[in-house]
Amino acid sequence: MIGTTRRRARLFDPESGKSVILSLDHGASDGMIPGIEKIQEMLGAVGSSRAQGVVLNKGLARSWGGNVDQRVGLVIQLSGGTKHGLPTYNKSLVCSVPEALRAGADAVCVHVNLGNDLEDRMLGDLGVVTDEAHQLGLPVMAVIYARGGQIVNELDPALIGHSIRLGGELGADLVAVPFSGESESFGRAARSCPVPVLVTGGPRKASLDIVLDDISQALEAGASGVCVGRNIFQHPDPIAALAKVTERVHGAK
Numbered sequence: 001m002i003g004t005t006r007r008r009a010r011l012f013d014p015e016s017g018k019s020v021i022l023s024l025d026h027g028a029s030d031g032m033i034p035g036i037e038k039i040q041e042m043l044g045a046v047g048s049s050r051a052q053g054v055v056l057n058k059g060l061a062r063s064w065g066g067n068v069d070q071r072v073g074l075v076i077q078l079s080g081g082t083k084h085g086l087p088t089y090n091k092s093l094v095c096s097v098p099e100a101l102r103a104g105a106d107a108v109c110v111h112v113n114l115g116n117d118l119e120d121r122m123l124g125d126l127g128v129v130t131d132e133a134h135q136l137g138l139p140v141m142a143v144i145y146a147r148g149g150q151i152v153n154e155l156d157p158a159l160i161g162h163s164i165r166l167g168g169e170l171g172a173d174l175v176a177v178p179f180s181g182e183s184e185s186f187g188r189a190a191r192s193c194p195v196p197v198l199v200t201g202g203p204r205k206a207s208l209d210i211v212l213d214d215i216s217q218a219l220e221a222g223a224s225g226v227c228v229g230r231n232i233f234q235h236p237d238p239i240a241a242l243a244k245v246t247e248r249v250h251g252a253k
């Protein structure tokens with residue numbers, strides 16, 4: 001598994017030991033949401049930031065992946081589903097591991113929603129992908145949310161702890177979950193997870209400071225970094241927002 005370990009290590013800053021992954025895969029699920037038109041420009045600029053990776057769907061990776069600085073890891077999203085689908089929490093594999101590799105992937109991403117009638121399929125997909133990706137030495141990031149019929153509160157700390165644990169138990173190399181806001185239970189799950197845990201940002205918050213505070217709390221509790229999208233690319237000044245997030249994660253230079 002040396003290939004997997006080496007490639008995962010490149011998604012972490014050697015000095016801070018933390019990771020900032022800029023997630024730009026929302027066009028498939030959400031369509032033409034505000035900020036989506038800035039993605040091409042952001043891909044050109046990310047090399048000058050202190051981010052370690054970007055998440056893209058395969059189409060953008062093929063068309064614009066070449067604009068991304070070689071020092072920035074390309075994480076290709078293998079899961080797809082739109083907000084119009086029934087049920088909305090369904091995610092299917094829309095890209096294979098070899099296809100992602102051909103499109104330049106340094107890692108792949110699978111999205112699993114737990115707590116619904118399609119959970120078994122999404123978990124099965126994660127199982128297939130971890131096996132295929134590890135045969136090729138590619139790390140797998142599992143983005144795991146509690147979403148669907150059985151779920152009342154998607155940010156329930158116990159469910160987020162379970163999501164973290166699930167990713168670690170099922171062989172992901174990185175697990176990305178939303179921050180529950182409860183440091184104790186989050187930290188208990190993150191610190192005992194066999195792989196690094198990143199926090200996602202969720203829908204755009206009223207101010208970036210709210211996101212930065214959550215990031216600080218999550219890092220203090222044991223998170224190893226962030227995988228954030230909308231709170232950066234929907235910000236009026238996305239490059240400045242990315243700089244603030246990287247500074248919060250890696251510390252001031």
Ligand SMILES: O=P(O)(O)OC[C@H]1O[C@](O)(COP(=O)(O)O)[C@@H](O)[C@@H]1O
Nearest residue numbers: 023025200201202203227228229230
């Ligand atoms: O910080 P964000 O915008 O939540 O992005 C992080 C990750 O969460 C996702 O947006 C999935 O969550 P959603 O289904 O809520 O959009 C991924 O597509 C993305 O990679």
